[in-house]
Amino acid sequence: MKNxxxxxxxxxxxxxxxxxxxxxxxxxxxxTEQFDRKVPFHSGGRLKLNNFxxxxxxxxGDSNEVVIHAxxxxxxxxxxxxxIDVEADADEVSIEANRKESGWHERNDNVVxxxxxxxxxxxxxxxxxxxxxxxxxxGVSGRQKLHAFSGDFRVTEATGPMDVETFSGxxxxxxxxxxxxxLDFDSFSGRINSSRPITMHSSSRRRRMQGELGxxxxxxxxxxxxxxxxxxx
Numbered sequence: 185m186k187n188x189x190x191x192x193x194x195x196x197x198x199x200x201x202x203x204x205x206x207x208x209x210x211x212x213x214x215x216t217e218q219f220d221r222k223v224p225f226h227s228g229g230r231l232k233l234n235n236f237x238x239x240x241x242x243x244x245g246d247s248n249e250v251v252i253h254a255x256x257x258x259x260x261x262x263x264x265x266x267x268i269d270v271e272a273d274a275d276e277v278s279i280e281a282n283r284k285e286s287g288w289h290e291r292n293d294n295v296v297x298x299x300x301x302x303x304x305x306x307x308x309x310x311x312x313x314x315x316x317x318x319x320x321x322x323g324v325s326g327r328q329k330l331h332a333f334s335g336d337f338r339v340t341e342a343t344g345p346m347d348v349e350t351f352s353g354x355x356x357x358x359x360x361x362x363x364x365x366x367l368d369f370d371s372f373s374g375r376i377n378s379s380r381p382i383t384m385h386s387s388s389r390r391r392r393m394q395g396e397l398g399x400x401x402x403x404x405x406x407x408x409x410x411x412x413x414x415x416x417x
């Protein structure tokens with residue numbers, strides 16, 4: 185009987201501990217909210233985006249505005265205290281996905297995962313900085329400056345100059361027409377594949393290659409990775 189009683193006490197204690205462990209998880213359950221904004225804008229301006237995680241899709245079109253649709257995922261406290269901040273002037277729309285409330289700091293998980301769908305005028309320059317987001321861009325013909333740590337970049341209908349850098353992600357670019365320009369590829373262990381002819385002028389053991397894409401020209405195409413591959417189509 186004593187052994188049975190001890191077993192019952194032990195089981196009850198474990199159950200209480202389990203409830204105690206589960207409660208904070210339940211209290212910190214993630215929620216979802218949406219964010220929508222339209223900003224009048226002109227062709228030839230610049231869109232600047234800073235995001236940590238979550239998928240990003242940017243599409244170029246014929247409208248004279250920037251249309252922002254975002255879906256945010258986090259605990260209620262973080263959703264309330266970390267906001268999307270949009271600033272705009274005549275030449276630039278700037279989007280910060282994680283603008284923290286003044287004086288508030290959480291030690292862990294201090295960001296909100298945010299999925300963006302953004303429409304811009306076709307002739308817009310892009311300055312995109314993300315940590316682990318996958319970024320898809322289509323139909324944007326302006327200059328593109330793209331930076332990520334572990335995110336992949338997939339760009340279609342590209343025409344303008346490009347400066348793309350990612351640590352462990354891959355870069356896939358499909359050009360509109362036949363791209364020509366100066367190519368600079370720098371990687372530790374990644375590879376470059378191109379369906380357009382590349383004429384290399386210099387290279388090194390750490391896979392730094394410089395040369396001409398197609399027939400050459402003034403347009404600059406720079407791609408840098410640590411272990412990711414670059415594909416040009």
